[in-house]
Amino acid sequence: MKARFVRVAEAGRPTFDIEIDGRVTQAAExxxxxxxxxxxxxxxxxxxxxxxxxxxxxxxxxxxxxxxWTAQGERLRACTTLAAPGMSIITRDALTGGGLWPRTRN
Structure with a gap:
């Protein structure tokens, strides 16, 4: 999958695993x-x-x-929440298990 952001000249920050829609990826401190x-x-x-x-x-x-959303159903603002080791994040409506995603229509 192609990324929207590309890290350039990144050096020295520790990285850790987070899960996005069931897929493990790296985040940086x-x-x-x-x-x-x-x-x-x-x-x-x-x-x-x-x-x-x-x-x-x-x-x-x-x-x-x-x-x-977190896998536990907590709603987070991605732009103001720091990534933390072991986070499991859901970005797809189909993966929320129903009832979590806000809908304005049926």
Whole structure:
């Protein structure tokens, strides 16, 4: 899968595993979830209004475009939440098990 963010001249930060939609990838110490997710894939999450994908917008917690879920069902803003070792993040509506993804229509 092609990443939206590419790390250039990255050196010295420890990395650790996080899980994104059941796939293990690396995050770096100090990364927000948004950076970790977009360094691993081409989009941040499913759109709640149509079949498209979203990539975040404001990067500072104001636009509400970066909500993702933990495997336990906790809702997080990817742009303001630091990645942590062992996190399991869900970005796809189909993987939430139903009832977690906000919907404005049926």
């Amino acid at each position: 100090g990364d927000t979830l948004m950076v970790s997710l977009l360094a691993a894939q081409d989009a941040l999450r499913d759109c709640e209004f149509d079949a498209g994908r979203r990539a975040g917008f404001c990067l500072m917690g104001a636009c509400q475009d970066c909500w993702v």
